[in-house]
Amino acid sequence: MTESPRTRLDMILAIASIVEFATGVALLLIPAIVVRLLLGAESEGVALAIARLCGIALMMLGCACWPSRRASRTASTPTRAMLAYNAAAAVYLAWLGIAHAPVGWLLWPAVVLHAAFAALLVHAARHEP
Numbered sequence: 001m002t003e004s005p006r007t008r009l010d011m012i013l014a015i016a017s018i019v020e021f022a023t024g025v026a027l028l029l030i031p032a033i034v035v036r037l038l039l040g041a042e043s044e045g046v047a048l049a050i051a052r053l054c055g056i057a058l059m060m061l062g063c064a065c066w067p068s069r070r071a072s073r074t075a076s077t078p079t080r081a082m083l084a085y086n087a088a089a090a091v092y093l094a095w096l097g098i099a100h101a102p103v104g105w106l107l108w109p110a111v112v113l114h115a116a117f118a119a120l121l122v123h124a125a126r127h128e129p
Contacts, residue, residue: 009079009124010067016082016117021062027055039096040104061085083121090114
């Protein structure tokens with residue numbers, strides 16, 4: 001039995017939502033460690049407050065993009081939101097890695113993860129009935 005394109009899109013949205021929510025929780029609870037792992041830099045003061053604010057935003061993006069059970073059109077708001085976020089995050093994080101050394105050891109895996117989610121969302125949305 002094959003999986004429907006809608007189910008595939010929902011699965012990708014669900015996984016991306018979980019990853020973003022978990023990253024948001026980590027930024028909220030342990031921002032200094034997450035910043036060090038992603039960017040290879042220490043953070044303190046206002047940087048920690050901004051990292052926590054970004055964590056809250058990522059948690060809400062994850063919640064907002066969680067797939068609903070009701071049928072929706074291909075370019076659903078959660079799909080567009082998660083696609084736009086992942087594409088922009090991949091480009092920005094890659095730019096940081098190229099233009100601003102040193103970086104943390106999680107930066108390039110994060111670039112690949114965001115680019116992969118963006119590509120999967122485009123592919124699944126294009127093949128949805």
